[in-house]
Amino acid sequence: MTKIYRSGEVDVSALSGVDLSLERGEIAVMLGPSGSGKSTLLNLIGGLDRATSGRIWFNGTELTEASDRALTRYRREHLGFVFQFYNLIPSLSALENVALVTEIAPEPMAPDEALAMVGLKDRMHHFPAQLSGGEQQRVAIARAIAKRPELMLCDEPTGALDSKTGIIVLEALTRINRDIGTTIAIITHNAVIRAVADQVFTFKDGRIADHQRNASRLEVSQVSW
Numbered sequence: 438m439t440k441i442y443r444s445g446e447v448d449v450s451a452l453s454g455v456d457l458s459l460e461r462g463e464i465a466v467m468l469g470p471s472g473s474g475k476s477t478l479l480n481l482i483g484g485l486d487r488a489t490s491g492r493i494w495f496n497g498t499e500l501t502e503a504s505d506r507a508l509t510r511y512r513r514e515h516l517g518f519v520f521q522f523y524n525l526i527p528s529l530s531a532l533e534n535v536a537l538v539t540e541i542a543p544e545p546m547a548p549d550e551a552l553a554m555v556g557l558k559d560r561m562h563h564f565p566a567q568l569s570g571g572e573q574q575r576v577a578i579a580r581a582i583a584k585r586p587e588l589m590l591c592d593e594p595t596g597a598l599d600s601k602t603g604i605i606v607l608e609a610l611t612r613i614n615r616d617i618g619t620t621i622a623i624i625t626h627n628a629v630i631r632a633v634a635d636q637v638f639t640f641k642d643g644r645i646a647d648h649q650r651n652a653s654r655l656e657v658s659q660v661s662w
């Protein structure tokens with residue numbers, strides 16, 4: 438994949454010939470300095486933006502040929518997104534925030550089941566302002582998993598959290614991978630997270646500077662933070 442952003446006279450080369458494969462049921466971690474192209478990559482895989490050149494497939498369907506309408510359906514039916522900031526609706530409870538998504542998904546979990554998976558069943562009637570940052574991020578994760586996505590794309594999910602809270606959020610993500618087999622891609626600046634991944638991609642200047650496959654994965658509790 439190549440992605441060039443054109444703004445006025447200036448061309449910014451965000452990705453320059455990146456070639457990778459995410460395997461079903463795996464966890465992939467994307468590392469690299471600010472501006473190295475990680476978010477651009479996730480946006481292309483997530484059908485939120487279009488590659489300048491190159492081809493992308495999801496389960497054998499070519500996304501780079503899909504219409505906008507087909508990309509919307511792809512995002513809705515197959516993907517869950519988690520961002521650094523939780524994007525919860527402040528006037529809705531945790532349960533209602535999750536239910537917003539389950540109402541438009543084909544075979545969703547019950548919203549309270551999704552909240553139970555991230556350890557927040559007893560907080561489901563609380564509003565975002567009554568929850569800590571880590572709890573709000575877990576609501577955002579529950580919202581993403583409630584539609585049983587095949588792939589979760591997480592852009593710095595622990596970026597706004599202290600390390601202890603980040604660990605709890607990471608545990609929620611790895612539990613979902615283990616329990617329902619969701620493939621997960623995580624962008625992070627925290628290099629120790631690499632130990633919980635199957636594949637680790639390190640980006641530099643819009644390219645993959647390093648790619649490693651871990652022979653075995655550590656549990657979040659086994660990582661020294």
Ligand SMILES: Nc1ncnc2c1ncn2[C@@H]1O[C@H](COP(=O)(O)OP(=O)(O)OP(=O)(O)O)[C@@H](O)[C@H]1O
Binds near residue numbers: 444450470472640
């Ligand atoms: N919409 C855009 N228009 C113009 N340039 C962009 C746009 N989005 C990203 N870029 C540029 O593309 C390059 C890659 O950005 P990207 O956000 O993918 O990096 P990143 O590795 O995710 O960085 P960070 O860790 O800071 O989030 C940067 O030089 C950035 O300024």
